[in-house]
Amino acid sequence: MAAASPAYASGVLRTQIVVSVLVIEQFWKYVENYPTCWGYCHNPEQKLQVIPLVGEGGIGKTTLAKRVYGHPITNAFFQIRAWVVVSQVHNLKEMLIGLLRCILSITSEIYDIDDAQIAEQLCRSLMGQKYLIFLDDIWTTAAWDAIQGCIPENFNGSDILLTTRFTEVAEYLSTDPYRVAYQTLEDLWEIVSRKVFGQSQCVPREYELIGKRIVLVCSGLPLAVVLIAGILATAKESLEIWEDVAETLNRVDTYYAIPVKSLINLWVAEGFLMPHQNMSLEEVAESYLHDLINRSLVQINELSIDGKVKSCKVHDRVHEVCVREAITGNTLCIINDNDAPKASRWLSCQTSHWPITQASYGNCTLDNIHYVLYFGKDVYHSKYNLVYPCLKLLRVLDLSFVKWSRGMPSEITDLVHLRYLALRTIGSLYKFRFFKIKNLLTLIVTSWMEKCHLQLPCDTLGLPQLRHLHVDKRC
Structure with missing residues (x-):
């Protein structure tokens, strides 16, 4: 990569010179292709510039920042370099001492000095010097606010390089943060x-x-x-x-794409959302989803034509943590061919057979099961009883992976608290009494055999709470 010419020495482009190091195609070779010396961009009246690198954990933010921080050209350009790891719960004294340790020889006695004195000592050490400070893994804007007042504005081309997992933190520090992309x-x-x-x-x-x-x-x-x-x-x-x-x-690998519409409908059905000002529940859900995306906990998988998030993903490691915490708190039970089922708020059924039977649950009287999702593949069922004492308060029933061969179990109409129902079937549902499920918000009914068209009763659209209906075009 050719060196930048002096014509590009404006303060506005100085950040681009720094950040261009981070976008070289070969992740491990970008140091060798370092574009130019920071000196080309030096402007004596340049204000202190903050350069945030944002992206999810493990994507390479710290590695990229350390390569820039430790490069010989960086070492030659800045008179002082200092770095510290901030982490989730910031400690101002530890941050100050960490930075000061990179500049001066300190002893353990510094821990006996109060924060204000340490901050003053750090400020004196940086005053008039051209410095690069690297703050690694900032979680909150409060951490930045705490350290910012201890760093002098020298108007001499000094920089602060930092990494964060959270978009809102990065945008709080800069109008144009660098978003670390996934590698090819x-x-x-x-x-x-x-x-x-x-x-x-x-x-x-x-x-x-x-x-x-x-x-x-x-x-x-x-x-x-x-x-x-x-x-x-x-x-x-x-x-x-x-x-x-x-x-x-x-x-x-549990890295599946999740349709956003289905996710939002499930949130609504579970009662996770509360009305907010003039926003609908779906709009509130979208704001929550974008908050999770900004925190890098949820990733965008596909955008619709109008630019909205169409589907999203949760990374394996995040999924693993969520599942572990839910199981530990008795919120989730994953039923597979090896584990015995038990009553929990959410049941995730991943078996090759239908696991919720009278034999498996006996005379269980617990009524805290609100959510049943079935992920078995290509399972055919003609008839199963679904109503047991433990299912009386069921809110979500997703049977879209089960191939029902005769309409649908009539017992479903006894699940009067049901808010979300999804199933695949063939045959007529014309006699099915949907009107009994008065709390139903979302209804998804599809045929698993292309030539078998579905029939639904005319009063389906008369359900008082129904918000979303998805059926085959030929229904």
């Missing part, structure tokens, strides 16, 4: 191949094919790739172990 398959495979086989060695074709399969399920996260590469490096002579790693990752 080729970039991530280069990380693996270099770590396992070395920079100059040729990678055998059979290993490359399996390795790229492994990289693909790491969801673009360099941190995950580096960890996997460490495992593969110990087994670079065993193709069988590489196959085992690939199969294991495929089994644990």
